[in-house]
Amino acid sequence: MYDFTKSILQVSMNGDGASTRRGFLRRVVAGAAGVSALGFSDLMALNADELRKRNMSCILLWMGGGPSQMETFDPKPENKNGGGTPVIDTSVSGIRIAGYWPKLAQAMKDVTIIRSMTNKEGNHERATYQLHTGYAPSGTVKHPSFGAAICNEIGDPKFDLPHMVSVGGATIGAGMLGVSFEPFVVQDPLKPPTNVIPPVPADRFVRRLKLMSTLEREGYVRAGGGDRVSEHNSIYHQTVGMVMSPRMAAFNLDAENAMIRDAYGRTPFGQGCLLARRLVEVGVTFVEVRSNGWDTHQKTNERVEKLAGTVDPGFATLVEDLKKRGLLEKTLVIWMGEFGRTPKVNPNAGRDHFPKVFNVAIAGGGVKGGQVIGASSPDGTDVKDRPVTVNDLMRSFCHALKIDPAKENLSPQGRPIKIVDGGSVVKELFA
């Protein structure tokens, strides 16, 4: 399962760093040609609604490594398992979260926490696969990630950017759904995506493409390769459409004012959240923003405090910003990782893998904010109230995005695979 590994390539392709930011901007504008006179927000107004057929989109904030529930949104200040983590009040009375999350505490009116997530898989790769696809990995079927599955359902086929973008590294791919729904990987939100800028001026780029198409017609098509040529053309067509699309301007974060950029946090994750908002605005269906380093076997408090320093402003500002722009209702925002961490603090002041109890946070997409669903036991070792399984969660995502979870896709062997198999909607989310 190649997709488990980080996309080494995406990094390496940047190797030369040949394109400067300034160059990127200039070319994007040149590529946009006729439309360049319009501002970014004008473009959005023109296109966003017409492009998203059903207007729903989803942003997944992925905490790779497994975030500790105790140091995030299920602190246990009264118990020794709490590990001395500070606790703060939020804008919703009665809901208290770990003190490392002051900005999210302010945004709590729009966020729901599920504290009773429960699962059995404690291995990073397998759990990551499961939390992305709703299935355990298997040699027989390459399950599509949830993101790819929803793009398949609601992404506009005529859309000229990729339906799915992963910011900060590669993620679980489209599997059996095929290349059209593979996530487009943006390694660093501060740099233009890899290889999107033609190395020659736009007119010469177009001349090259025309020459290629002429030569293909005269050579390979006549020699019997017509089928292959038309497939190849369709990929090139899509690719060129993307390279020349005015919507590529969404990747340019310089178009945002400095205050909003500061609010998101001038970190790869914070700016990744901003990029996610811009992509969703122009019609991208699914964006994953990845934060790594949550596998805190040592010094959990210290490390989560540091990580939260980047994720807290990114997450909270994203929710507020989407709301201000009237996009929150149409955008489901999910914060989660592959599992939780052991309630008991280990001798290295860390916590180990613990799938039995963990928490997720959800906002937007019609989810009622300002509530906590389910509870863990006082010492955090068990789910006390209202267990929620991975498939319950996946089914709830489908509900929010108005997708039928029972829809079946066919594997290459002709096996029907449901988007979500089993589970039931967590109704409280939508009360």
Next chain:
Amino acid sequence: MALKSLFRAGTITLSVATLVLVAGLFSAERVEATDQSTAPDAGVNGTGGTIEVADARASREVFEALKTLRNAVQKHDRIESENGRRAAALPRRPERKVVAPSFDSATLDSLIDRSLAAAKTEAARRTTDEEFVRRVFLDVTGELPTPEQIVSFCRNRDREKRGKLIDYLLASREYAENWARYWRDVIEYHAVNVNRNKVRSDVFVSWLADEFAKNAPWDEIATKMIVAEGPNDKNGAVNFAIAQQDGSPVEMAGEVSRIFMGVQIQCAQCHDHPTDSWKRKQFHEFAAFFAGNRVRREVKGEDGKVLNAQQAKKAMQAKTKGQPQPKPYFVLFSQPRPKYTMPDLKDPQKQIPVVPKFFLASSTDTIPDGLSATELRKLAASYITGQDNPWFARAYVNRIWYVLMGDSFYNPVDDLGPDRTANLPEIIDTLADAWAKGGYDIRWLFRVILNSKAYQREIRSVNTKTGRTPFAANCASRLRADQIYDALAHALDLPIDGAGGGGAMKGIAKKAAAQAKRGPLTPRDALNKLFGADPSLPNDDVLGTIPQALFLMNSPQVNKAIEARPGTMLGQLLMSTPDNRAVLEALYLRVLARRPTTSEVESCGRYLSAIGDRRTGFEDILWALVNSTEFLSRR
């Protein structure tokens, strides 16, 4: 057994490695198991240096260790005597007999011609020498022929030259490596190992290439993969099992069946499959053959001795102190008496014990209780690769045929049956049967197919009025990632170095190498990540991707190499060749391995005069050729 003789010699000189091994097995060993495990046994050979016992504390420790050893040896003796009793009860397997096949390319063609006549389909024309030489180079060696090779082959008047070229290529190291990489992909695109860094693909590929180079028969090679044990940095074959989640019975059963027999029995893992005749119980009976595989991580010190857990941890942290960091490797070993159970569907808390049984074996075959994991795997391999199992030969022939012909009897190539219908089943059955009886001679099979008229036909578009008639023409397909890598390096004259990477291709892997935990990522690996596809997928499902197109269109690596400046292929060509027509011919020969057609010459001529600047014009032409469908196709 080293352990036993050591103990019986009655000496207090102990094998250090044995002590470490025994201690490790009984205490800290973390067993990554998915099946029901019995306690690990000390039935492991110890090798290594010896120590003299010096003081009282040490002698106490040694005494304890000896006690442990004695117990282990006693247990081992018990097992061995049981083994002796059991040997008689093992199912009798037919002996392998080799009959030189009378089947040849002409037999194959007569079968195909008959089917074409019945379908009233006209076969495509024979390939030109140019078409043939590119195709056979790519299919056999994975590489493009050089312009010199193309020209000299086309000029050669020898009537037997195609057959001679086939023999020459099949004898090359490139053939062995190309096909070893193909099988690496077959395995790795389905592997569900939880930790990808564990699988030593490089060791696997060089092992398999050696097997292909000496033309080891396929049943031998398959058996080696199924039964392999030991360290995965030394025994390449063991990486097959490690890729199956450390030899997990369920994964092994599914993949062994899919890869070596084209039978998708793993679909029955969870429930009886509606369209397949395999039952859930049969799947688990097959999986029971693969119970008891265990994998442990080992690290060796500078003196070549295996380190204990603490030493290993220390050694792994050595990099901070500027010392070389040792490479951990993984050892697959077997349990003496593994037990396998399957979950009870009615009661998820319950496990039902399952006795191994091969789903194609005769119903009278019973497997005696208490076989070791090694014995069970050997028995499974004998069932799978035996000449009495037609699926083994069919699956291989069908796959190779698919790669060479672009179309096959069964598609997808790893789903043959028993409930699938084949195109022209009489042809694959006859061919596979002859191959099996002939002792699974791999080069023989290649020669029969490559020398046939059917292989040497031109390609034809499928979108014709009549649609596709099997084997009336060869079918174009997309090159595999390794072939694309070699083709790019060849077309743009980039220096490549398989091991470390060099020249312009280096840029692709520069940063990636820093990230890779184990060893540098080669440029080839990096390109494989971008262009790789599961070779078991139908060709029609293997399409390009946007990042691939972006790489070829826009990447600085490709575009720098395309530029006509001193030091590049095009720069040198333009300098040494004043005539534009000659430059164009040389470019086509190098990139597409053929000369341009008249209309291509005309179009390029028009383009050059419209652009005016010779260098710019040829850069654009080279860009167009490298980005073309044909460059990425086998035709």
